[in-house]
Amino acid sequence: MSIPHHVTIKDIAQQLKVSISTVSRALRCGTDINEETRKLIQGVAKELNYSPNPIALSLKDKKTKVIGVIVQEIANNYCSSTIAGIEDYACKKGYNVLISQSHEKFDAELAATRLMASRRVDGLLISLSNETRQVDHLKEIIEMGVPVVMFDRVSDNLDTHKVVVDDYQGAFDLTAHLIESGYEQIAHLTISKHLAITQNRLKGFLDACKAHNVKVNNDWIVYCDFNGRNIRKEIRKLLKGSHRPDALFCSVERLTMACIKELRDMGLRIPGDVALAGFSDNTLTPYLNPPLTSVIQPTFAIGQKAARLLIELIENKTMPISFKTIRLKTSLSIQDSTRALATGWNEGDMYDS
Amino acid sequence: MSIPHHVTIKDIAQQLKVSISTVSRALRCGTDINEETRKLIQGVAKELNYSPNPIALSLKDKKTKVIGVIVQEIANNYCSSTIAGIEDYACKKGYNVLISQSHEKFDAELAATRLMASRRVDGLLISLSNETRQVDHLKEIIEMGVPVVMFDRVSDNLDTHKVVVDDYQGAFDLTAHLIESGYEQIAHLTISKHLAITQNRLKGFLDACKAHNVKVNNDWIVYCDFNGRNIRKEIRKLLKGSHRPDALFCSVERLTMACIKELRDMGLRIPGDVALAGFSDNTLTPYLNPPLTSVIQPTFAIGQKAARLLIELIENKTMPISFKTIRLKTSLSIQDSTRALATGWNEGDMYDS
DNA sequence: CTGAAAGCGCTTACAG
DNA sequence: CTGAAAGCGCTTACAG
Numbered sequence: 230m231s232i233p234h235h236v237t238i239k240d241i242a243q244q245l246k247v248s249i250s251t252v253s254r255a256l257r258c259g260t261d262i263n264e265e266t267r268k269l270i271q272g273v274a275k276e277l278n279y280s281p282n283p284i285a286l287s288l289k290d291k292k293t294k295v296i297g298v299i300v301q302e303i304a305n306n307y308c309s310s311t312i313a314g315i316e317d318y319a320c321k322k323g324y325n326v327l328i329s330q331s332h333e334k335f336d337a338e339l340a341a342t343r344l345m346a347s348r349r350v351d352g353l354l355i356s357l358s359n360e361t362r363q364v365d366h367l368k369e370i371i372e373m374g375v376p377v378v379m380f381d382r383v384s385d386n387l388d389t390h391k392v393v394v395d396d397y398q399g400a401f402d403l404t405a406h407l408i409e410s411g412y413e414q415i416a417h418l419t420i421s422k423h424l425a426i427t428q429n430r431l432k433g434f435l436d437a438c439k440a441h442n443v444k445v446n447n448d449w450i451v452y453c454d455f456n457g458r459n460i461r462k463e464i465r466k467l468l469k470g471s472h473r474p475d476a477l478f479c480s481v482e483r484l485t486m487a488c489i490k491e492l493r494d495m496g497l498r499i500p501g502d503v504a505l506a507g508f509s510d511n512t513l514t515p516y517l518n519p520p521l522t523s524v525i526q527p528t529f530a531i532g533q534k535a536a537r538l539l540i541e542l543i544e545n546k547t548m549p550i551s552f553k554t555i556r557l558k559t560s561l562s563i564q565d566s567t568r569a570l571a572t573g574w575n576e577g578d579m580y581d582s
Numbered sequence: 583m584s585i586p587h588h589v590t591i592k593d594i595a596q597q598l599k600v601s602i603s604t605v606s607r608a609l610r611c612g613t614d615i616n617e618e619t620r621k622l623i624q625g626v627a628k629e630l631n632y633s634p635n636p637i638a639l640s641l642k643d644k645k646t647k648v649i650g651v652i653v654q655e656i657a658n659n660y661c662s663s664t665i666a667g668i669e670d671y672a673c674k675k676g677y678n679v680l681i682s683q684s685h686e687k688f689d690a691e692l693a694a695t696r697l698m699a700s701r702r703v704d705g706l707l708i709s710l711s712n713e714t715r716q717v718d719h720l721k722e723i724i725e726m727g728v729p730v731v732m733f734d735r736v737s738d739n740l741d742t743h744k745v746v747v748d749d750y751q752g753a754f755d756l757t758a759h760l761i762e763s764g765y766e767q768i769a770h771l772t773i774s775k776h777l778a779i780t781q782n783r784l785k786g787f788l789d790a791c792k793a794h795n796v797k798v799n800n801d802w803i804v805y806c807d808f809n810g811r812n813i814r815k816e817i818r819k820l821l822k823g824s825h826r827p828d829a830l831f832c833s834v835e836r837l838t839m840a841c842i843k844e845l846r847d848m849g850l851r852i853p854g855d856v857a858l859a860g861f862s863d864n865t866l867t868p869y870l871n872p873p874l875t876s877v878i879q880p881t882f883a884i885g886q887k888a889a890r891l892l893i894e895l896i897e898n899k900t901m902p903i904s905f906k907t908i909r910l911k912t913s914l915s916i917q918d919s920t921r922a923l924a925t926g927w928n929e930g931d932m933y934d935s
Numbered sequence: 936c937t938g939a940a941a942g943c944g945c946t947t948a949c950a951g
Numbered sequence: 952c953t954g955a956a957a958g959c960g961c962t963t964a965c966a967g
Contacts, residue, residue, distance in 0.1 A: 642947090
């Protein structure tokens, strides 16, 4: 394939027999330039379909107008809606989005972070992998002068802007709903105990249980990784005994989906045999089988706000005096998956939402 | 925020009191260089955490090692899995992925294409918007020397590599399944009639009907845009009469999801009142309510293969003699949403898959 | 108002 | 083996 050829300022200069400085000036704000030559130059530029080479610009002013995004999995409902929000805001501000995935692995997250730095992104948005226990790699990139904003899975150990949902309150409300619906044998399936998101959701769960005088079985707080087989094993273990939970509260969508599949394979009905609920966004849960009670997170808005904070950091000359954490409200969407006890659920209700 | 500072070749040269040429040579293949100075330089480079500025490299050899991807909506199951496949392959080959969305609008697709060109991506992957009727913008970018590979929604009017699924066969097989399951009043909901994907799926549908001597009602071939209200209206119109379809075949997932919601709102059971099936990928359909019969597309593989073809075009010195279209096989996943008639479906079967 | 020059970070012939 | 020079495309003081 031939080398791409884009017309340059030089091409225009030659065609018009003027210097490249003049062309450059004509194409910029247009000060210090004869009105006629300016028009002439702009005419030719348009005609030749000239667009300035951002590579050359980047080299001069050390800005790429690109922001990096590191997520766990692009092909994950939560991630892709957040990315959509990021792209939406970034695009409006003239930034493009470079995407990388950690696949829930710390090593990949580290490599992706370094890659973003070496790519000279103007800033980085990141949601941590399930394996991440320290954030030195992020401190490193911040020291290089690349601002970082965290979203969703954030870390207390990094001083920067963060965008999260009110994980504690969301978990509290959902748990309260379960208890008020008559479920008192609730298991909590969650991810790495080193993540703030895990701790906050767990705390919301525990506090709601305490507030309602519901006893928590410690064996029913299950920390999972993202390996399908392991998840499957944990779910089976939890449900096989005679004394088993009557409700499952999954802290992330991946676990919820795994439960739907596993319960079905085990021949257990939702919510007839076991109720199921979790954190999710609103694009999917109404369509699931059964429609799923969940804490709805405003994923698109999370992406937009994270992008806004990052671009503010990039474009502000001075370091902010202090960093802020935006904590978005969640809402509780009550659907069929937790309705068996409270409303005398039966399968005929399945389509009422 | 301070200007990012990355260490340069010059920093290393100064520290070691050698010329930048020497440093450059030491850091490259290492020919024409004294072994000791080479080690010295590489040591300092490592110590200073040096990574070459890709911007500078790009300026010289006119390669950015970035490929552009234009999809309709990132936050769409089909798109995000394809992107994941693209990212997977690109990453392995040392390319990064810049993402943009058309939101199903031609103008946005045009703008995104121009943006990608102005960003100097080494190549472009694109799936067309629902409004796209001609591809001059793609011919334009190809003429500039930027190779383009199309996937999913491709156009016959562009001579380049393409990656699609066998839309015709998939639609034929699904239709045959419907008919063999006893449905003969089948409506086909699809998108823009100008897209090849629409035409091929429609043809598969029509040919299967003909092969089975099933009459097609032309009013039941419905072309939709991506506006929620319009889709809703079309679905209502289709189902309100006394003589209504007993099965809906949706050509894309967005329409399938809309049908699930709309049918539920209308109080119609799937498949009890109306069967439902469509094109999808396998990440979602088993979890839907009801589990959905669908033509499964290998989305991740589509992304990988499209990326591979594009990178081949980028890295090959010579234009290929001819372009190829990779047509991946689909598979038919039969689930509850089309089981009412054939198997004496009842709601108790809902969890058997 | 216009052009020559320097510089962003790097590579690569070209002298020595 | 090493360094000075030119050049990728652009901008921006600096002369004129």
